[in-house]
Amino acid sequence: MTPHVAPAVPSPSVTASATPSADPVLRVPPAAPEDAAAYFAASLAFHTDVADVAAALEAGVRGFTVADSRSAEAWEQGRIPGALHLPTAQIPYLAGKFLDPSVPVVVHCWGPGCNGATRAAYALARLGYQVKEMLGGIEYWIREGFPVETGDGTERRPADPLTAPAGAGHCGC
Structure with a gap:
């Protein structure tokens, strides 16, 4: 009887020497x-x-739908114009009613410190x-000046110069 051998898991190719690096960036x-x-x-x-x-x-x-996965209270604080409110816990019940399966969905939650968008x-x-x-959620949407x-209408705050280029234009990325 031939023993079962698990297939080898390919590891990423690396171009490093066997000597550990003193540089914390290149340690791996x-x-x-x-x-x-x-x-x-x-x-x-x-x-x-x-x-x-x-x-x-x-x-x-309009090749995608923006879905906000936050709570009703958070939605009322402010939202991306045209976004669909689809709280994470209600997705199994609401998605089929409000989303077209042929249209990609861009989902967001509060910000980079929240994994609500990942769960959604x-x-x-x-x-x-x-x-x-x-990425960045509604926090970075607001901080970048969008x-x-x-309930009072649409507003646009100035961009935070730590998150977006100061003045007109974009970062060029």
Whole structure:
């Protein structure tokens, strides 16, 4: 009888010597370029950022739906104009009523310190929706100076110079 041998798990190619680096950045060496390209391509398939969402919405691109996964109280504080309110806990009940399965969903929550958007994206993906998480959430939407809708109308605050370029324009990324 031949013993069962588990298949080898491929490890990322690295271009490092066996000598540990004193440099904390290079203590773990960078991945090989082809591994890095695959990783970053995958990351872009799962994430977008507030600047790209804002640019698409301002240009009138409607190839996706923006879904806000926060609570009703948070939604009332301010939201992205045109966003759909889809609290995470209610996704299994509301997604089929309000989302078109053929249209990708960009989901967000409060900000980078919150994984609510990740949980919402997971719930939507499990239901068969194409989904991306908007990095930075509503916090960075507001901090970068994009419009916010409330019961009193739409407002736009000045951009925080620590999160967005001062003056007109964009960061160029």
